[in-house]
Amino acid sequence: MADLNIRNLQKDYGDFSAVDGVSLTAGASELVALLGPSGCGKTTLLRSIAGFVPVTAGQIEINGKDVTRLAPNKRNTGMVFQNYALFPHLTVEKNVGFGLEMRGISGAEADKRIAEALELVSLGAYGHRYPKELSGGQQQRVAVARALVVNPDVFLLDEPLSNLDAKLRQSVGMQLRDLQKSLGLTTVFVTHDQKEALMMADRLVIMRAGKIVQEGSAEELYDAPASYFVADFLGHSNVVSGKVTPEGFLSTGGTMFRCDSAGMPADRVMTLRPENLILGPAAVALPNSFEARIQSITYLGAQSEVTLSLPGGDQLTATHQNRTGDSLTLRVGDMISAGCLPEAVRLLVDDMTTAH
Numbered sequence: 444m445a446d447l448n449i450r451n452l453q454k455d456y457g458d459f460s461a462v463d464g465v466s467l468t469a470g471a472s473e474l475v476a477l478l479g480p481s482g483c484g485k486t487t488l489l490r491s492i493a494g495f496v497p498v499t500a501g502q503i504e505i506n507g508k509d510v511t512r513l514a515p516n517k518r519n520t521g522m523v524f525q526n527y528a529l530f531p532h533l534t535v536e537k538n539v540g541f542g543l544e545m546r547g548i549s550g551a552e553a554d555k556r557i558a559e560a561l562e563l564v565s566l567g568a569y570g571h572r573y574p575k576e577l578s579g580g581q582q583q584r585v586a587v588a589r590a591l592v593v594n595p596d597v598f599l600l601d602e603p604l605s606n607l608d609a610k611l612r613q614s615v616g617m618q619l620r621d622l623q624k625s626l627g628l629t630t631v632f633v634t635h636d637q638k639e640a641l642m643m644a645d646r647l648v649i650m651r652a653g654k655i656v657q658e659g660s661a662e663e664l665y666d667a668p669a670s671y672f673v674a675d676f677l678g679h680s681n682v683v684s685g686k687v688t689p690e691g692f693l694s695t696g697g698t699m700f701r702c703d704s705a706g707m708p709a710d711r712v713m714t715l716r717p718e719n720l721i722l723g724p725a726a727v728a729l730p731n732s733f734e735a736r737i738q739s740i741t742y743l744g745a746q747s748e749v750t751l752s753l754p755g756g757d758q759l760t761a762t763h764q765n766r767t768g769d770s771l772t773l774r775v776g777d778m779i780s781a782g783c784l785p786e787a788v789r790l791l792v793d794d795m796t797t798a799h
């Protein structure tokens with residue numbers, strides 16, 4: 444059981460800040476995902492925790508001990524690198540034993556711990572193979588065993604699923620999460636894939652330009668993004684800008700949306716999740732209801748994505764469930780009723796087109 448406590452961490456390269464005043468905690472057994480676009484500082488933050496990047500300022504504590512200036516092998520962290528960084532000329536056993544050797548553990552004690560670590564990742568029979576004799580998924584498990592063999596206080600993962608094909612990603616991700624939970628490991632996990640983060644993390648930390656912009660559970664962030672940037676990053680596809688009227692509506696190009704606008708400044712963007720935009724007769728009775736033209740339909744099997752063109756020229760996409768016996772006919776060019784509940788309309792600050 445361990446916890447990680449980061450305070451005001453700063454990593455500057457010249458006058459550029461890769462990590463800019465980050466404070467972050469991760470509790471015992473917690474899996475925290477660092478999520479954000481390329482270049483936002485995720486890897487730099489992770490490597491700072493491991494000790495591979497000397498920080499400019501701030502503090503990193505593991506189990507209440509200040510490790511900010513300690514060498515990597517004195518911190519008791521276990522790290523899985525994006526490309527696994529296995530030694531090609533060493534067997535699986537020797538790769539896994541490397542971290543122990545660095546800590547001066549050898550002989551029978553090392554052999555026992557290597558065998559246990561390989562069992563944990565179901566590679567007990569593969570100790571004598573070389574990395575090139577393993578599949579991508581098996582190599583990833585060797586990298587996980589190598590990180591776990593030292594009984595780390597903090598488990599650090601840098602995009603550990605990105606080299607796996609789409610089919611493997613989900614099952615390996617779930618295995619990794621099960622292992623993390625069963626061992627009670629405090630874990631920080633870097634990804635730029637929001638689906639991966641939603642699937643695995645207890646808490647998501649969204650970064651932008653070296654700073655944390657929002658953190659919370661997957662549900663909290665998806666349901667209540669604090670800004671357009673976060674909404675957009677977590678897969679909201681409908682964003683329309685408008686003006687808040689004194690009566691409490693958001694007025695877009697030609698449509699008024701009833702929503703919770705109390706105390707909102709006038710200029711806002713509206714986000715509306717496609718699954719909350721209802722099509723057909725059921726939409727007519729909703730507090731927000733309007734007629735729109737179907738501009739395109741993308742059939743995706745269980746559902747279709749239907750893009751609507753609103754009277755003022757704005758576009759909204761709806762997710763429509765395809766059910767056997769559904770009497771609603773969708774045809775490109777037709778007018779259709781559409782609507783949503785006021786609480787499905789979220790008004791956010793537009794931090795995508797303004798400076799941040």
Ligand SMILES: Nc1ncnc2c1ncn2[C@@H]1O[C@H](COP(=O)(O)OP(=O)(O)OP(=O)(O)O)[C@@H](O)[C@H]1O
Nearest residue numbers: 456460461479480481482483484485486487488635
């Ligand atoms: N050694 C370095 N010297 C100068 N700039 C660096 C150095 N290492 C990283 N950076 C810069 O710091 C910023 C953050 O990089 P980092 O690798 O942490 O981003 P990231 O969020 O992990 O991105 P990605 O998802 O693409 O891996 C980038 O703009 C990068 O160019």
